[in-house]
Amino acid sequence: DQQVKQNSPSLSVQEGRISILNCDYTNSMFDYFLWYKKYPAEGPTFLISISSIKDKNEDGRFTVFLNKSAKHLSLHIVPSQPGDSAVYFCAAIISGTYKYIFGTGTRLKVLA
Amino acid sequence: DVKVTQSSRYLVKRTGEKVFLECVQDMDHENMFWYRQDPGLGLxxxxxxxxxxxxxxGDIPEGYSVSREKKERFSLILESASTNQTSMYLCASFDRERLALHFGNGTRLTVT
Structure with missing residues (x-):
């Protein structure tokens, strides 16, 4: 039972355009969400997070949106750069537990 | 900056061998984790x-055990390696301030 789903395994975007990565979850108890970026042969690195009390969090070119009623979050990257090419994982957690549930990842390719 | 170090980047072991994967973190974090990453399955x-x-x-403990004798070190043990344990293994420690995991660079284990 996949509680956190990333339905697009891959995405290609032109440099300078917006990249939108999507994530859906099923457990309404999740109250904190994170995005990680992973380059080949490296571990995932933390990118941005959002608490369920918010619907938007911004950090530079990265913005995460949370729609609790739809149980959906998205990561927007504007403008996209070739260095953003990586696999992106979304993750969800219930505060107070340590059990992060990860999605299956979306491979983003930014074309120069 | 948090540093999580995994002792081996690549390992090749034979079926039935006992395998030790070592992980050390330098931030005095209390919580540490072992994940495996497989294509299409996420972390x-x-x-x-x-x-x-x-x-x-966690969710898939069968065939594994762990050891945490010191705060900074968390070891994953494959009691008797099998080919279905061929995978990328990722260690992480938990940053309470950011509610985020910090990952090591991973150990790619091949069991033949």
Whole structure:
């Protein structure tokens, strides 16, 4: 039972355009969400997070949106750069537990 | 900056061997984790530890055990390696301030 789903395994975007990565979850108890970026042969690195009390969090070119009623979050990257090419994982957690549930990842390719 | 170090980047072992994967973190974090990453399956939690000598099973603990004798070190043990344990293994420690995991660079294990 996949509680956190990333339905697009891959995405290609032109440099300078917006990249939108999507994530859906099923457990309404999740109250904190994170995005990680992973380059080949490296571990995932933390990118941005959002608490369920918010619907938007911004950090530079990265913005995460949370729609609790739809149980959906998205990561927007504007403008996209070739260095953003990586696999992106979304993750969800219930505060107070340590059990992060990860999605299956979306491979983003930014074309120069 | 948090540093999580995994002792080996690549390992090749034979079926039936006992395998030790070592992980060290330098931030005095209490919580440490072992995940495995497989294509199409994302990151799955094997075990985690919330204190020295304390451990808890994750989603896929079968065939694995762990050891946490010192706060900075968390070891994953494959009691008798099997080919279905060929995978990328990722260690992480938990940053309470950001509610985020910091990952090591991973160990790619091949069991032949």
């Amino acid at each position: 799955r939690l094997i075990y985690f530890s919330y204190d020295v000598k304390m451990k808890e099973k």
